[in-house]
Amino acid sequence: MAISADPLNLIICGVGGQGNILLSGMVGSAYIKKGGFATIGETFGAAQRGGAVFSSVRVSQKREYGPLMPEGRAHLIIGLEPLETLRMVQKYANPDTVCISNTYPVVPAGVAANRDVYPELDELKDAITTLTRKSWFLDATGIALELGAPIAMNIVMIGAVLGTEQLTLTVDDIQAQLQASLPPDRLELNYDALSRGMKAVA
Amino acid sequence: MPNLAKLPTGSYHLLQGNEAIARGALEAGVQYCAAYPGTPSTEILTNFAAVAKEAGLHAEWSSNEKVATEAALAAAYAGLRSISSMKNAGLNVAMDTLQHINLATLGDQNGAMLVVVADDPQSHASGDEEDTRWVAQMANAPLLEPSSFQEAYEMTKYLFDLSEEFQIFCWLRDYTRLAHARGRVQVGEYRKAERQAKYDRTKMFTPYIAPPKHAILVEKMAKIRERFEESPFNSYEGPDSPELLIVCCGSGAPCSRDAVEELNLGDRVGILKLGTLWPFPSRLVVSHIRNAKRVLVVEEVDPYVETHAKAAVADARLADVPEILGKGSGHFSYVGENNPDRVISALCQIFDMDYQARDPEYQAKLDEITARMVVNRGLIWCAGCPHRASFYSISNAIKRDGRNAVVTSDIGCYTMDAFPDGTQVTNTLHCMGGGLGEACGFGQLEQFGFEQPVIGICGDSTFFHASITPLVNAIYNKANMVAIILDNSITAMTGFQPHAGTGRMATQEPTAIVSAEELCRTLGCRVEVVDAFDTKTSTAKLLDLMKDEGGVKVLILRHACELQRMREERRHPYTVWVETEKCKGDKCSFCYRILQCPGIGYDQVTGKAKILEALCAECGLCADLCPSKAIVKEERA
Numbered sequence A: 001m002a003i004s005a006d007p008l009n010l011i012i013c014g015v016g017g018q019g020n021i022l023l024s025g026m027v028g029s030a031y032i033k034k035g036g037f038a039t040i041g042e043t044f045g046a047a048q049r050g051g052a053v054f055s056s057v058r059v060s061q062k063r064e065y066g067p068l069m070p071e072g073r074a075h076l077i078i079g080l081e082p083l084e085t086l087r088m089v090q091k092y093a094n095p096d097t098v099c100i101s102n103t104y105p106v107v108p109a110g111v112a113a114n115r116d117v118y119p120e121l122d123e124l125k126d127a128i129t130t131l132t133r134k135s136w137f138l139d140a141t142g143i144a145l146e147l148g149a150p151i152a153m154n155i156v157m158i159g160a161v162l163g164t165e166q167l168t169l170t171v172d173d174i175q176a177q178l179q180a181s182l183p184p185d186r187l188e189l190n191y192d193a194l195s196r197g198m199k200a201v202a
Numbered sequence B: 001m002p003n004l005a006k007l008p009t010g011s012y013h014l015l016q017g018n019e020a021i022a023r024g025a026l027e028a029g030v031q032y033c034a035a036y037p038g039t040p041s042t043e044i045l046t047n048f049a050a051v052a053k054e055a056g057l058h059a060e061w062s063s064n065e066k067v068a069t070e071a072a073l074a075a076a077y078a079g080l081r082s083i084s085s086m087k088n089a090g091l092n093v094a095m096d097t098l099q100h101i102n103l104a105t106l107g108d109q110n111g112a113m114l115v116v117v118a119d120d121p122q123s124h125a126s127g128d129e130e131d132t133r134w135v136a137q138m139a140n141a142p143l144l145e146p147s148s149f150q151e152a153y154e155m156t157k158y159l160f161d162l163s164e165e166f167q168i169f170c171w172l173r174d175y176t177r178l179a180h181a182r183g184r185v186q187v188g189e190y191r192k193a194e195r196q197a198k199y200d201r202t203k204m205f206t207p208y209i210a211p212p213k214h215a216i217l218v219e220k221m222a223k224i225r226e227r228f229e230e231s232p233f234n235s236y237e238g239p240d241s242p243e244l245l246i247v248c249c250g251s252g253a254p255c256s257r258d259a260v261e262e263l264n265l266g267d268r269v270g271i272l273k274l275g276t277l278w279p280f281p282s283r284l285v286v287s288h289i290r291n292a293k294r295v296l297v298v299e300e301v302d303p304y305v306e307t308h309a310k311a312a313v314a315d316a317r318l319a320d321v322p323e324i325l326g327k328g329s330g331h332f333s334y335v336g337e338n339n340p341d342r343v344i345s346a347l348c349q350i351f352d353m354d355y356q357a358r359d360p361e362y363q364a365k366l367d368e369i370t371a372r373m374v375v376n377r378g379l380i381w382c383a384g385c386p387h388r389a390s391f392y393s394i395s396n397a398i399k400r401d402g403r404n405a406v407v408t409s410d411i412g413c414y415t416m417d418a419f420p421d422g423t424q425v426t427n428t429l430h431c432m433g434g435g436l437g438e439a440c441g442f443g444q445l446e447q448f449g450f451e452q453p454v455i456g457i458c459g460d461s462t463f464f465h466a467s468i469t470p471l472v473n474a475i476y477n478k479a480n481m482v483a484i485i486l487d488n489s490i491t492a493m494t495g496f497q498p499h500a501g502t503g504r505m506a507t508q509e510p511t512a513i514v515s516a517e518e519l520c521r522t523l524g525c526r527v528e529v530v531d532a533f534d535t536k537t538s539t540a541k542l543l544d545l546m547k548d549e550g551g552v553k554v555l556i557l558r559h560a561c562e563l564q565r566m567r568e569e570r571r572h573p574y575t576v577w578v579e580t581e582k583c584k585g586d587k588c589s590f591c592y593r594i595l596q597c598p599g600i601g602y603d604q605v606t607g608k609a610k611i612l613e614a615l616c617a618e619c620g621l622c623a624d625l626c627p628s629k630a631i632v633k634e635e636r637a
Helices: A020-033 A082-092 A121-131 A140-146 A150-164 A171-181 A184-200 B017-027 B043-055 B065-077 B088-104 B133-138 B149-166 B210-229 B252-262 B282-289 B304-316 B340-351 B360-373 B386-401 B413-418 B434-442 B460-476 B516-522 B535-547 B562-569 B590-595 B621-625
Strands: A008-015 A037-042 A052-060 A076-079 A098-102 A134-138 B012-016 B032-035 B058-061 B081-087 B112-119 B170-175 B182-186 B235-237 B244-249 B269-274 B276-278 B294-298 B323-325 B406-409 B454-459 B481-487 B526-531 B552-558 B574-578 B600-603 B608-611 B631-635
Touching (some): A008 A020, A008 A082, A020 B012, A052 A082, A082 A121, A082 B360, A121 A134, A121 B360, A140 A150, A140 A184, A171 A184, B012 B149, B017 B112, B032 B043, B065 B088, B088 B112, B088 B133, B112 B149, B149 B170, B149 B182, B210 B282, B244 B252, B244 B282, B244 B304, B244 B340, B252 B340, B282 B304, B386 B454, B386 B481, B406 B434, B413 B454, B434 B454, B460 B481, B460 B516, B481 B516, B516 B552, B535 B552, B574 B621, B590 B600, B590 B621
Parallel strands (some): A098 A134, B032 B058, B032 B081, B244 B294, B294 B323, B526 B552
Antiparallel strands (some): A037 B182, B012 B182, B600 B608
């Protein structure tokens, strides 16, 4: 059942360049189209590329909320990268938070250099599961690579979000957003990514 | 990015703060738009450029903010409505012009000019947290600060009218959590502006002679102050006599509302939101402070509103002065951006309340797990970035030269060299053009016994922005230095804007290419141009130039930004793989420890290097440099 909170606080996080901004924009626009308020807080620019990034999305029927939510107040965390998911759980989760995360790691420079240790994936998943009410995991990058378009990973992820039915948004809502933001020849691939994501959490 | 010229009247949209400003300007009839890219202000001009043709606009990426401001000023003199947008650091560049404009006025052709300055509290993408609000006062410019997306749009429209009425430029303060945040905006009617440009050549506009003109300007500001006392951009919500009055502006407004709601203090706390910051609406503020027991000012970085509020209260000689809390009292930090938690914490302190975001048991578990597992993610160049190759060559040449060369650098993606995950060959780093400017100085210290070679670094866009003047200075004053232009053929850091060296304008229209190397040669410099990925030649040339005592030498390391190249070519240049049996793993670790490319890492299973398929750009740099020849690149058919 969809989360009924107002304001609804969503976090979309990942690594700069993974497509946060497109996702948060689609979700925000879809809610505004349904007749409500949506506010998104995020930072971007090349200085964020490859760095930890997140979008805070706040949806309400009552009033316009600020772009940043208080700590510990996320209802849903959508993670495009598992370590970033945990980073946002650390800041914004509470025992009632639900979480949907990609499992494909993007290793930080310090890890690639073998200075820091990237946690084992199972450990990461356990940590996220322990700290949330319910969590779903999928290899969205793997699915996107299978589709021949690693860039479509974020669309696989929003497909997964639809699949979990935590939001009141429908496939039609997101497809309408894709139509508005992508050239027509990219639509089929992205619809495909959407449905692969939905199936991955079914 | 929505087409801002095509949003139907009355419709609701999710717009970025910068888009809301651009739409407001379009509705206000803006025709001339100029800017230099700078986070978080860039998208204002990007949006104008995108609709320039259909909306009949002039939209340009200027060489720097000062030129942009002067160009916009000329358009206003010619009777058009113009806009110059910039980031906080850009204001410093434009300031020489801005300080004069309102003394001189915008002329007599009913033009109007809006300056938008985007501050960056928390320095998300800036060298500092410069709070530019004070400067509006110095330049005698009316300053509005929006606290919502709708307001950003409405204030923009309002300021164009105010500018035209008083014939002075007006100022809109933008900031990261507005500029790069998005929210709901209902747009009004847009009609293509059709004003024709003209100038009465019998008229002169200049700040000279300043004192009488200053007197007129002071009178104008007094009139505007009266307007602002009554402005609907200032509003109050809450009880008639609140226990605590929050006075806030900008992002302080939503943060305050969210904090009051979170703590259920709606019956006890009132919120006075200010939109008109200069001239400061002192009477309005005093009239609210009078009814409150205590006052808390919520704003970012400097205590601007707090200072003016305290001054207003002092001027009003209130019998019973309520305590004014904020930065001065220690309830807020001078550092960083607003968020709801900061306001929550200040309110808890004031009302002696206990607030915990999460129950202690959960918090303890969270702390224990995350302390163990959450590792830092530092910023570093993209896979395939030519700067990685350039800085490899620069570090290598400096090491081989052995005379402790000093490297002065400036602002661009190459700034990341100075970050913890960069090569950190950079010694000083300040502002646009600062690399070459400081190199001028280091390059003239010989008489004081300074014998280290000097390398000044700039980017291609930075070269045109603020590096030509220091280069000329270096030549004129006989500095001994190597100027390196890291030419990735785009303004990459702010999102791939073209510049004078690219042959394309903001609207993508083709134009003349201003050649950096021809310019440098004409100035009399020895110039070498090398492909940045040819690290062998780059290193050799730099070594040679460092030894050349003949004044100013220029090395251009050229290779297109990988992200821009991929947008155009859509394919990797090579296929790259690791021959694991040849890789020496941690005994070498050159590729993953020294090069620090996101596309290659240490494989815990094999103990060897591993290409990270989803991230590797297959540029071949690691293959070129692998000491064991364990990484192989093969040209794609």
